[in-house]
Amino acid sequence: MGDTLTPHQLSIQTREYPRVLTIAGSDSGGGAGIQADLKSIAAHGGYGLSAITALTAQNTRGVQQAFFPPAQFLSQQLEALSSDIDIDAVKIGMLGTSDVIAAVRSWLQKYRPPVVVLDPVMVATSGDSLAEEDSVAELSSLFPYADVITPNAHEMAVLLGEESTEQWSVLCEQGQRLADCYKVAVLVKGGHCSGERTSDALMMPGHSEPVWVGSSERAQVRTTHGTGCSFSAALATELARTGCWQTSLERVKRWITGAINNGQRLEVGGGNGPIDHFYHVHSVISEQSARVSDVDKYLLQAQDLDMVRLRESFSEYAWELSTSIREQVNSCPFVEGLGDGSLPQDAFIYYLDQDGLYLKEYSRALGQVSIRATDTESRMFFAHGAVEAVEVESELHRRWVSRFRDSAYVTGIPSTTTEAYTGFLLARTMESYGVGAAAVLPCYWLYAEIGKNLYSAYQEYAGEHPYGEWLEAYSSEEFQTSAHQAVNFVNKIARIVSDGELISMKNAFLRACWLELRFFEEPISACHLPLRG
Structure with missing residues (x-):
């Protein structure tokens, strides 16, 4: 897949409501892994499917233990899904063991999903290792089947056998080397880099510069648990919906920024809390609930109506009743900005x-x-x-x-x-x-x-x-x-x-x-x- 990519488009048949499979581990705290992936897929209009590779005992403070079911069971999950459901995109997360990686590789070889986003989960936000040492080297055997890989700074260093960096320019250089080495697109994520802003960049093999860069103000919050999982699952969904790298990345970048900034209102845990995957929905619900009285105060005054006037001059009377609403329309920033x-x-x-x-x-x-x-x-x-x-x-x-x-x-x-x-x-x-x-x-x-x-x-x-x-x-x-x-x-x-x-x-x-x-x-x-x- 990697060597057929262009900087802007994917050669796939897009779907408005894509069916997206996440192959990843379970997070008992609900903020990362399968749980975060399914929320991310739903938040972007997809239908989420799952194949679980591992069970973890973890919370917002860290991972206490991980259990890996037999790889044969993972193969059975994948076969059950692909024998019945047309899968539009796949997000691959925590795999953990060599046997599990081999099972996923065998399935990818057989079914060749249209879109594959590989998040090489090896180091959690908390710093905990999530993979066995002998599986790290084998993980690269999946790269030829991926459209893009999304390592964080620590995982980038592990994959290249180099020291981790907090310098954005060095991280981009590492990403380009990784892209050229494995002939696969690499999403460089700058969340671990220093600076007041955080950037992400898409590196394509054979390109000397990023083909896309997105930047946002660094969030001054601790709600970053599951950010990498959520980003990659959302990206898989958007790529299946749009077939366009730039559009997909911009949408996901904007969404993940808002999700991080709004995560603290969930008040989950005492460590690195989860992001708010549905912050855009919660914001609308909260605002509408707070402002419903703006219109209901008009709807509930039927007993004070001049029914004769309402019948004889409906438009004139209704127009008067709507005065406050119309004044807010005329003064809202959108309407004023449209005019001037x-x-x-x-x-x-x-x-x-x-x-x-x-x-x-x-x-x-x-x-x-x-x-x-x-x-x-x-x-x-x-x-x-x-x-x-x-x-x-x-x-x-x-x-x-x-x-x-x-x-x-x-x-x-x-x-x-x-x-x-x-x-x-x-x-x-x-x-x-x-x-x-x-x-x-x-x-x-x-x-x-x-x-x-x-x-x-x-x-x-x-x-x-x-x-x-x-x-x-x-x-x-x-x-x-x-x-x-x-x-x-x-x-x-x-x-x-x-x-x-x-x-x-x-x-x-x-x-x-x-x-x-x-x-x-x-x-x-x-x-x-x-x-x-």
Whole structure:
């Protein structure tokens, strides 16, 4: 495998939800080994399989003992899996004994998995040895079957028979020698090196310089247990999903940095604690839980409503009720940065990726509103909107995304916020025409108002605005007219529904406004960008 690699792409058939096998040891503390691998695979959208090579008695302070089941049992695990399941990627971790290495080598020779990431686990973060001395030399016999190996600084030194180093330049030289010697890509990991920042680099055989380098500020935390295991398992998953070295490495580097920085909130153990594999999910859940009252205070005031006014002037009254939410939308860093051109490109790319995924489901929601519409005019309007969302707006997204297709922020996977918003729309548009129309209205109306306001800032911009084409699309007369028509249709149905449905319409409108706010806020936080001001 190693000699067929190119600096940028892998010649494999990628899969959106790859089936990833981890061949590694078990960590009784849950922070490394099989347990960490399965968490990492799941965190990156893969389905994890496992073949256990060793059992350890360990915690965050160190490894007390390791037990190696017979190699024949490992072979039986591997055969059972590969005889039934098509495996898209393999991560190999702790092997420990010569017999186990031979069993893995025999299986690799027979099945040749599309992607193989080999993490030569020999020295734990705590400094404990995890391999028998006579197995270290034999480990290199697996290198010809790997796409990349991911040793830490200590393991690099063992493999080369040299002294371990804390100098980044020397470590890269060691990585290049290892890559050239075994004709395999080597991921050099600088976590053990000195300095305020930590770097990783991908060395390819025959190259004088790294083909990729990623750097981040050094985390001032002790939650680093299982970092190497987690990185390699995540990399195997991303390579199977994207087939691209740069995209995969950037995504994993960004993720592992956040996972390390957030590990301390798990409060596990008294030594080197584990990373938080699902920090991105935990952050969204915590933030949404803390802020749910922002919208619920509007939804729970039905007893104070002027029902006559709500029925006769639904849009005017609902617009007033949404004032606080709309003010937060207008003042959020994403919207302000989009208007004055200061928005970091990464945040805009993230938004494009998620908005394109949103539009696919929004089109379905509009289609459901059209089916439930009570008159021909509104039925045709929402049906046309469904087509527009797919053909016109999605095409605008595709044009923009094509410029950034190699970005780590183009994932094609809906975020938690995107799934929450689209799930809400699809559920509400199944209820009734009135509730469904009110739920989809903010995407017309809020966007039209934002587009109109941002277009004013765009016209005052000196020079070529980086997002000018985007702002023109949502401030166009055609889009403004569509928003006005949507408002009229919602006002029309509000006059004839029951009181209960009218309140449900108000609630659906306000909840959608709040989800729009969450959608605009997410790109800044998801890309770990600082807030302005």
